Amino acid sequence: MKKVHLLVTLALVCCTTYTMACTNFLFTKGATKDGSTMVTYSADSHVLYGELYHWPAQDWPAGSMLDVYEWDTGKFMGKIPQVAHTYNxxxxxxxxxxxxxxxxxxxxKELESQTGAxxxxxxxxxxxxxxxxxAREAIVxxxxxxxxxxxxxxxxxxxxxxxxEVWIIExxxxxxxxxxxxWVARMVPDGYxxxxANQARITTFPLEGKTSISSSKMNKIYDPNITTVYSKDVISFAKEKGFYPQDGKNKDFSFSDTYAPVDFSGARACEIRVWAFxxxxxxxxxxxxxxxxxRNIQRDSKGYATNRMPLWIxxxxxxxxxxxMDFMRDHLExxxxxxSKxxxxGPYECPYRWRPMSFKVDGKEYVHERATATQQTGFTFVAQCRNWLPDEIGGILWFGVDDAASSVYFPMYSASTEVPFAFAxxxxxxxxxxxxxxxxxxxxxxxxxxxRYNLIHPEIRAKQVALEKQYVDFVQMIDAGAKEMLAQNKEAAIKFITDFSCRTGNHLVDTWRDFYGYLFCKFMDGNVKTAIPGEKNPKVEQPALPEWYLRMIIEQTGKKLEVVE
Structure with a gap:
């Protein structure tokens, strides 16, 4: 196994602080136009370097051991037996x-540490x-x-x-x-x-019948009628620790409200991203x-929130x-x-706030918003699974780095045997x-x-839209070619999609590097410059600041800047 973990540092913290990380949106087949399943992800950390990991498929000799490293820190955790074959x-x-x-x-907090794990x-x-x-095998x-x-x-x-299928496990x-x-795992119903987004969301869940099994009966998980799976002690452990009343009814037990009760920050900085989506x-x-x-989290006698959003809609x-892709670009517009309002x-309508997210004035605490799109994203993706295509060409990881609102998702076929150098x-x-x-x-x-967000970002958005639309069109053509090749030569087909993925990713970065040069020339020094064909010098514009901002300057400076006749 490639020790990529040593190169990755990811400081993820829970929702009780104002430095939240990561957002997932999940889509079943019946909720998408083409019948694909999808999941989005933004890995949001101020110290995560955005890159694209790769583990090639491999056969392992009997007795092989796997070194396990903590993803956040690269710390060596221990060794476990390796399996005979691992997938790409x-x-x-x-x-x-x-x-x-x-x-x-x-x-x-009392459940965060486990020596020897x-x-x-x-x-x-x-x-x-x-x-x-x-998915079911993954849960097992x-x-x-x-x-x-x-x-x-x-x-x-x-x-x-x-x-x-689409599942959530907490x-x-x-x-x-x-x-x-x-733990509890639930399958999202088709069509939903x-x-x-950093707040546990599974509340009550079915405990009996054909739709649910405990971990003691995991051999039944492959029954398609089973849509909920949970550890056999998920409720008894809570009662033992005093998190849930001994006489509490099992059917009323809520995983989230017991193990991760929602508070102000869990709603305002986490659930609000779910709400926006x-x-x-x-x-x-x-x-x-x-x-x-x-502002209004209503609770029952157990302290459970009673006005929470549904797990799926x-x-x-x-x-x-x-x-x-665009759902990942939300700023609570x-x-x-x-x-931005x-x-x-500021005067340029920038929808970002530098950290820390909370601050105090005159003894009162305030917060900046934590929206889905955020500046500290290391990498982001939309994983798309397409069951009408063979696995070799069905899976696409639409991948990007940095802030999703200004990034570009490019198509990376998941059976590719290499990744683009620019993302490696x-x-x-x-x-x-x-x-x-x-x-x-x-x-x-x-x-x-x-x-100068309201001047520069529209240019980024136009470029982003054009490229992503182009990539979607390209994928349709690559799918057709790869499917035909796959029937004749699997190895050649996989090389074909690998070459396409790598060339597309590397070309995107070349394009974006040139784009930075264009933007810097156009917007340097507070100007907006436009080339004039046939002339040496460009047209130069200097947009005025908005009146509300100018008035604020005057309120702060008094007569200091006043012109005297």
Whole structure:
């Protein structure tokens, strides 16, 4: 196994602080125009270097051991037995169209530490991708790893999709003195969408009947009628620890409200991202606005929130992959919390706020918003699984680096045997700049745009839309060619999609590097310059600042800047 973990540092923290990380939106077949399943992910951390991981398929000799490293820190955790064969993995998707993403919810502090545990959430994801072919098998592999080797992370919501099914599993460790974790996994009903963003979301769940089984009966998970799976002690452990009343009814037990109760920050900085997505696909979410803003979380006698959003909703219309990409670019537009509309956006309407997110004035605490699109994204993707195509060409990881609102998702076939050099592990790092790396090239453009957002970002958006539409069109042609080749020569077909993916990714970075040069020339020194054909000098414009901002300057400076006749 390639020790990519040593090169990756990801500081993910739970929702009780204002430095949240990661967002997942999930789409079933019946919710998309083409019948694909999809999951989105933004890995949001101020110290995560955006790059595209790759583990090639490999056969392993009997007795081989796997070194496990914590994804966040690169710390060596221990060794576990290797399996006989591991699958090709590109980023968070494997050659069988299995994709896995996550968001950290943290949960009860007393359950965060487990001495001697080996499997952290990153290892759970990437080891499972190398060992499982579909979502149900992934649940078995992942929970078995956790049971055998312990859970070395805090609470996690994990998305698992394959070409036919979409699942959410929520996991939290048992704390010191106990091994493993308690968990619940639920399949999203076809035709629905779901989401999670650093706040646990599974509440009550079915405990009996054909739709649900405990971990003691995991051999039944492959029954398609089973849509809920949970650890056998998920409720008894909570009662033992005093998290849930001994006389509490099992049917009323809520995983999230017990192990990760939602508070103001869990709503305002986490659930609000889910609300914005749900509202975009089905504008009937006004009833949950007060909850999502943290202004009114209603509770019952157990302390459970009673006005929470549903785990999944049905979209009013089916969506396509381009729309899915755009869901990741939200800044709470169209709401009273639109980040481009208050004074914090400045005269150039920038929908970003530098950290820290919370601050105090005159003893009162305030917050900046945490929207889906954020400046500290390391990498982001839309994983798309297509069951009408063979696995070799069905899975596409639409991948980008940096802020999703200003990035470009390019198509990376998940059976590819190489990744583009511009996105490869080892090409630069968080403290090693190189203009050959996608992460740095995109950050140059994005950070320049932040300085005069309403002038520069529209140019980025136009370029982004054109390229992503072009890539969608290209994929249709590559699919057709690769499918025909696959019938004749599998090896040639995989080389074909690998070459396409790598050339597209590298060309995108070349294009974006040139784009930065164009933007810098046009907007340098506060000017807006436009070339005039046949003339040496460009047209120069200097847009005036908005009147409200000028008035604020005068209010602060008094007569200091006044012109005296």
């Amino acid at each position: 993995v590109v980023g968070n998707m494997n050659e069988h169209q299995l994709a896995i993403a996550e968001t950290t919810f943290g949960g009860r 080996i499997i952290d959430y990153g290892s759970a994801i990437y080891i499972t991708l190398q060992r499982a072919k579909n 592999v992942m929970t078995d790893l956790i049971e055998k080797y312990g859970w070395a992370s805090s609470g996690e919501s994990i998305s698992i999709i394959d070409p036919n 996991i939290i460790g048992k704390g010191e003195g106990e091994k493993g974790a308690v 969408v779901s989401a999670h 749900f509202n975009a696909v089905n504008p009937d979410m006004a009833q949950y606005w007060d909850y999502a803003t943290g 049905k979209p009013s219309e089916k969506v396509d992959v381009l729309q899915v 169209g709401t009273e919390l639109d980040m 208050d004074m914090g956006a 592990v080892g090409n630069g790092s968080m403290m090693e700049f190189t203009n050959k790396a996608a992460f740095w090239v995109f950050n140059q453009v994005t950070n320049f745009a932040y300085t």
